[in-house]
Amino acid sequence: MSxxxxxxxxxxxxxxxxxxxxxxxSKMFCSCANQFGDEPNTNVCMVCLAHxxxxxxxxxxxxxxxxxxxxxxxxxxxxxxEFSRKQYFYPDSPKAYQISQYDQPLCAEGLFRVPGEGGxxxxxxxxxxxxxxxxxxxxxxxxxxxSGSAGSxxxxxxxxxxxxxxxxxxxxxxxxxxxxxxxLLRATVVAIxxxxxxxEKGSLRADANVSIRPIGSSEYGTKTELKxxxxxxxxxxxxxxxxxxxxxxxxxGGTVQQETLHFDPVAGTLSSLRSKEQAHxxxxxxxxxxxxxHQTEAGLIELGSDLPELPAARFDRLVAAGLTEPTALALAxxxxxxxxxxxxxxxxxxxxxxxxxxxxxxxxxxxxxGLSADxxxxxxxxxxxxxxxxxxxxxxxxxxxxxFGVLVEDAQATAAGVVADRNLAQVGGDxxxxxxxxxxxxxxxEEVEAFKGGREQVIGFLVGQCMKQxxxxxxxxxxxxxxRARLNG
Ligand code: ADP
Ligand code: ZN
Ligand code: MG
Numbered sequence: 001m002s003x004x005x006x007x008x009x010x011x012x013x014x015x016x017x018x019x020x021x022x023x024x025x026s027k028m029f030c031s032c033a034n035q036f037g038d039e040p041n042t043n044v045c046m047v048c049l050a051h052x053x054x055x056x057x058x059x060x061x062x063x064x065x066x067x068x069x070x071x072x073x074x075x076x077x078x079x080x081x082e083f084s085r086k087q088y089f090y091p092d093s094p095k096a097y098q099i100s101q102y103d104q105p106l107c108a109e110g111l112f113r114v115p116g117e118g119g120x121x122x123x124x125x126x127x128x129x130x131x132x133x134x135x136x137x138x139x140x141x142x143x144x145x146x147s148g149s150a151g152s153x154x155x156x157x158x159x160x161x162x163x164x165x166x167x168x169x170x171x172x173x174x175x176x177x178x179x180x181x182x183x184l185l186r187a188t189v190v191a192i193x194x195x196x197x198x199x200e201k202g203s204l205r206a207d208a209n210v211s212i213r214p215i216g217s218s219e220y221g222t223k224t225e226l227k228x229x230x231x232x233x234x235x236x237x238x239x240x241x242x243x244x245x246x247x248x249x250x251x252x253g254g255t256v257q258q259e260t261l262h263f264d265p266v267a268g269t270l271s272s273l274r275s276k277e278q279a280h281x282x283x284x285x286x287x288x289x290x291x292x293x294h295q296t297e298a299g300l301i302e303l304g305s306d307l308p309e310l311p312a313a314r315f316d317r318l319v320a321a322g323l324t325e326p327t328a329l330a331l332a333x334x335x336x337x338x339x340x341x342x343x344x345x346x347x348x349x350x351x352x353x354x355x356x357x358x359x360x361x362x363x364x365x366x367x368x369x370g371l372s373a374d375x376x377x378x379x380x381x382x383x384x385x386x387x388x389x390x391x392x393x394x395x396x397x398x399x400x401x402x403x404f405g406v407l408v409e410d411a412q413a414t415a416a417g418v419v420a421d422r423n424l425a426q427v428g429g430d431x432x433x434x435x436x437x438x439x440x441x442x443x444x445x446e447e448v449e450a451f452k453g454g455r456e457q458v459i460g461f462l463v464g465q466c467m468k469q470x471x472x473x474x475x476x477x478x479x480x481x482x483x484r485a486r487l488n489g
Contacts, residue, residue, distance in 0.1 A: 002118045002180070004173035005243055008251060010212040012243050013220055014178050015170035018185065019163050020195045021132065021203040022065050028131045028162040029056030029099060029290075036201070040155040048160035050094040055289055058083070062162035063106065063293055064303070065194040066129050069164055070107030071304050072188050075127055077295050081106045083129075083287040088280070091154055092133035100165075101128035102284040106293060112168075114177070114184050115315045115332075116325050122181050123169040134159035145262075164194075170209065170220060175239040179232050182206055187311040187333035199230050206235055210242045212250065221246075222256045226263055227273060238263035242270055314338055321351050327359055337363070340373040340380055347384030350391060357387055361404050369408075377411040378404070386415035398472045399424040428475035433466075433482050436474065440465045441486065451487050459483065 005012035027034050030047035046054040070077055084102035105128035112122050134156045141149025166185070172178050186197045186204055197204035206229055211221040226242055229235040241263065246256050260273040309317075311332040318328035331338045337358065345354040362383060366376060386407065390400045403418045419425055427433060440462060441448055447458045462483060467474050 002174055002176045004177075005175060005240075006215055007243075007247055009215055010247055010250065011215045012173055012175070012239075013170045013211045013213060013223075014172035014175075014239060015209040015223075016166075016168045016172070016178060016182065017207045017209065017225075018166040018168075018182070019205040020069070020166065020189055020197060022062050022162040022164055023193070023195050023203075024059055024061045024065065024162055026059060026061075027160040028059050028062055028129070029160055032160065034161045036157070038157055040157060043157040044159075048094075049156060050096075056099065056287075058290055058293070059162060062129060066106050066127065066162075066164045067295065067300070068192050068303055068307065069166075069189055069194050070110065070127050071300070072192050072307055072310055073107070073110045073112050073124055073127065073166065073185070075107035075110030075124060077106070077300055078104065078108050079295055080104060080292050081128075081295075082292040083290045084284045085287050086130075086282045086284055088282060090133070091152065092136050092159070094134070094156070094159065098131060098133065099287055099290070100130035100284075104292075105129075112181070112185060112188075113312050114180050115312045116319075116329055120171075120173075120177060120181075122171045125167040125169055127164055127166040130163050130165060132158050132161045132163045170211070170223075175236045175243070178208060178239055179236040182235060183232060183333055184311055187335070191308055191310055191335050199232065202230070205230070208235060208239050208242075210239055210246070211256070212243060212246050222258050224256065224258065225260045226270070227260060228262050231265075234263060234265045237265065237268065238270070241268055245270060308335075311335075318351075318355075323352065323355050327355060330359065331355070336373040343380035344384050344387070347381060348387045348391070350387070353387055353391060354384070357383060357404075361401065365404075365408055376408075378407050382407055382415065389415055389419060393428065393475065394426060395419055395424050396426050396473065396476055398467075399426065424473060426475045427470045427473045428478050430478075430482065433470075433474060433479055434486075436466050436469045437479075437483055437486055440469055448487065459487070462487075 024034050026032060027048055030045050032043045032045050032048055035043060047056055067077060081101060082104045083099050085097040086100045086102070087097040089096050105126040107127035109126065110124035112124055114120050114122065134154050135158045136152050136154055138144055138146045138149035138152050140151070141147060146152065172181060189195050190197050195203055199205070208226040208229065209223045210226060211223040213219065213221040224242060224246070226238050229238050242261065249256055261270045262273050263270055315328045315332035318331055319325060331341060341355055341358040344358060345351040348354050362378065365378065366373060386400060386403055389395050390397065395403065399419070402422070402424065403415050406413050406418045407415065427436070444462065444465065447462060451458050463480060466479055466483065467476070
């Protein structure tokens, strides 16, 4: 793992509870559209509004997607799981209970590996299916929060949409590792297409459970739960702030109280939402209106073989192929860019050079234009043709960058065509380079003297002059060698 968070004899203990909104067409137990941004209270029916007698039917696509996530996260998938009622009263839940899963979740214990230098494993406790609550809008309150608001309105479009709750064991030891873990987990869920996992839009939500304990202790301290972390940066900063707060309490002779906290990312402060003195009693019991879910071994095998390459495996493959860890990681968590690279590398047969271009010029172009890899006019085939001209020595790096710029601007242009039109082919022959060198040395006798007198670094200046003379087209390596030979000869 990255350096663990340790201060004044205490260490951090962190576990995450992650909610993923599954990208199914319909809701978890009815056929209403699972869709956001619509006119409030239009995607509703008797089932999700809990009219008496309306019967739920489990969405098989949600079960399939949730099972795929479980397999991808290394969970055990029990043969049987069941739905349970979790009972509570709040206006966001018209049934006054939530259909969730309790002691027989869809996905049981798993192990998730965060690869790379300082990599680590996080045990997963479980992953279970449930339905989301309605969206409450607290009108007139500060920042949409309930305190100080004049009243609340409810949009039931979200009620009953499928959620997968993934619970980790408290195996994380620093705020940075919490971010790393969530980044890779998110990329894994996105890679298999189960959710878009957009933290800002709320399709991925993470609560962090945080405690500290004396370094070396095998017992856990009292934990607090942090809500409202809607970005990776806030997750990291919120945990950091809470660890500091707990440390101050403990060093001051106090004890940490179990409570739920809200992190205000702007102020960087934490405020108490509720204290959990009395443990909730949700009176779970098996949902009588739904059958248990059965998984067959054959079904699981088929589902497992249908998964795409997962980020951790992609990371391993790219590192083994010679890419640096940061490059491999950036590609591991970006399926679009990784797919693009694979297509370029297949065409060029040179993964490293292809990765340099994909992560360098190509990524800069995407960022600048606000495009995703598949939206760029520079298709893998067009970039591969350009890279081929660099690899076979037809053009140098400077010219290649110029060509790339033209490929971006003109979707009809080909790399070879641009090289011909602009006369960018590299000047590489000894005769041609020799002429340029002669001219430059004749024009700079003082620098030549200086070099002979031992000031070797002037060679940089002379190379620059030759390059300029060639219109930027000189083969830099050949030029260096020839120039050195000439000066020493
Ligand atoms: P609760 O009873 O509050 O639901 P659980 O034991 O079910 O608590 O754990 C909920 C989450 O809190 C899990 O992600 C778990 O890893 C984490 N957790 C449990 N104990 C601690 C602790 N002492 N410090 C930090 N995280 C913890
Ligand atoms: Zn409905
Ligand atoms: Mg719990």
